[in-house]
Amino acid sequence: MKSRISGFYKLLPEQRLNKIASLLELSEEEKKIFTGEEGFTVKQADRMIENVIGYLPIPLGIAANFKVDGEDVFVPMATEEPSVVAAASHAAKLTYDTGGFTTSYSGSIMRGQIQVTSMVDTYGALARIYENKEEIIELCNAQDPTLVAFGGGAKDLDVHVVQGESEKMLVVHLLIDTKDAMGANAVNTMAEAVSPLIEEITEGKVVVRILSNLADQRIVRARATFEDPFQGNQTTMKKFMSANHLAVADPYRAATHNKGIMNGVSAVVLATGNDTRAVEAGAHAYASISGKYSSLTRWELKGENTLVGTIELPLAVGLVGGATQSHPVAKLATKILNVKTAQQLAGIIASTGLAQNFAAIKALAGEGIQKGHMKLHARNMASVAGAPDDQIDQVVEHAVKEQRFGFHDMKHFVELLRNNDPNK
CATH class of the missing domain: 3.30.70.420 (Hydroxymethylglutaryl-CoA reductase, class I/II, NAD/NADP-binding domain)
Structure with missing residues (x-):
């Protein structure tokens, strides 16, 4: 199985699911669990927590292009934030041909x-x-x-x-x-x-x-090599390293830097039914273990154009017990990962955090975070601004063309299309 699927992001949701299902031999019933036609119910929710009145669906995406410890893997990510899945997939693609991610585990x-x-x-x-x-x-x-x-x-x-x-x-x-x-x-x-x-x-x-959620004897490390990620642009490389140095030295930057890492980590933790609060608390405590809050990652130059990134964090995650077994979508997310041990799961999660971090610093060193983020956020904004489903793509087209993504801009584009509708 190869995690590289050309144009995966261009497919419709059902096409993506069919592609993943064929590669991982998911049944029709399992596919229906992912689409919400079957699976998690209020009755199941009521067994998990108190005073249940319903449940809150979170988008589940697949990060492609990942190779972890020599194995290709599709990474399920549960998150409401645009650009997270795309960023992780992009970073994984850039390190795929240099071996992907290599991990180690201190024990459980x-x-x-x-x-x-x-x-x-x-x-x-x-x-x-x-x-x-x-x-x-x-x-x-x-x-x-x-x-x-x-x-x-x-x-x-x-x-x-x-x-x-x-x-x-x-x-x-x-x-x-x-x-x-x-x-x-x-x-x-x-x-x-x-x-x-x-x-x-x-x-x-x-x-x-x-x-204690500071699981300092359950440490996971991941490493990846990015060869010439900026096509020889030394100015961008210098900015990348400078941003990294600030995150190591300054707790104000480190907090946002690590939050970006946790965008990737927590999305996989949540998708697999593990405890996001425990993992986040442990990670941030570990970032302070030296007595000063600092970055969970380190980036080094190897030669002029090769970046080596490493991440080290505690990851108390499992494959048995809790929602990992009781939530049908979490069980299927684990099946997609094809992991047999908590060590394998932790390695993939750490790798996703490192990928997310690379993508975030790369954006900061280049065009900035907002351009790419708002472009991916545009579909959601268009819907909130009142665009009907069959016009969302047209509204986004206008927004991308004019590089205007604010709510009032979206309202303007929706009105523009409405006024030009021949069926009005």
């Missing part, structure tokens, strides 16, 4: 935090925790024999003394291998189950017992 360890207060001898309590480590780990693993059977479960402890406003506290970190699950439920269950034992050992009081 999550931290469960247990806060202990009201101790007489904080450092003595810390020592006693380590003295009883095996008993603590054994009790944790008794909570989830299935995870342990798959090679996961609690593996170690990490204990810290934290100075609070009024007292020293202990924070016990349970280091738990969650394998192909995101792991929140497993980690929280273990943390709660072991808390009475922790209180007994420390002679203190447990307050917080929950996982």
Whole structure:
């Protein structure tokens, strides 16, 4: 299977779906789930959260041209923001012939935090925790024999003394291998189950017992090479590198720079039914781990015209549990990705974030963000401005020709077409 499909963006939605379905052998029933004819219902939504009255559909697009760790892959992206899918596909195309994206994974360890207060001898309590480590780990693993059977479960402890406003506290970190699950439920269950034992050992009081979303032992890295992406234009290359340097040095720029990365990351996380808030919180916390908020990516020149980009971020994502299994569209999105492990999924997500970042800086170094973004946003704007479905493309044509994309401009183009309609 090749992820390169010429003119994919020019096809109608049903043609794109048919093309993907033929390549991935999707059934007619699965195709209907994507189009909304079958699949997610209010009844299913009511099982997922409280006080349900309906559900909010989000556009699901396919980023093409991706090659990750030597395998071609179509990347499903759920997002309401124009230009995100196009940008990722464009960047992936530019690195396809140089090998695409190469990834690495530090493992699937999550931290469960247990806060202990009201101790007489904080450092003595810390020592006693380590003295009883095996008993603590054994009790944790008794909570989830299935995870342990798959090679996961609690593996170690990490204990810290934290100075609070009024007292020293202990924070016990349970280091738990969650394998192909995101792991929140497993980690929280273990943390709660072991808390009475922790209180007994420390002679203190447990307050917080929950996982940490700063998954710093679940790090994913991706790398890609872009050969001569600006056709020898050294001015644009210099601007690209300058924008990158600002994101590394300045937290105000880094926040927007990383938001662009998360446009790609969160779109794939959402499409696969994973927890976007957990991933975003972890990524932004990791961007600050040095004590100063900075870029999640790094860009380097290799020679005069070759760019090497890398990304490093925590990604607590899984293939089992939660909406990844209960939401029919999320299950199919995972099928499109053809991934068998959380490691593969995380690698693709990180690669999408790196692609998104390249495309954003490339636009900033060239014509700016708005020109391309507003062009892709024009169809939505035309609809909001009152264009009927059969005239949206004509309104967009006017907008692109005159490079005017504001709401009042769209209203003007709609009125122009309406006044010139012979059937009026």
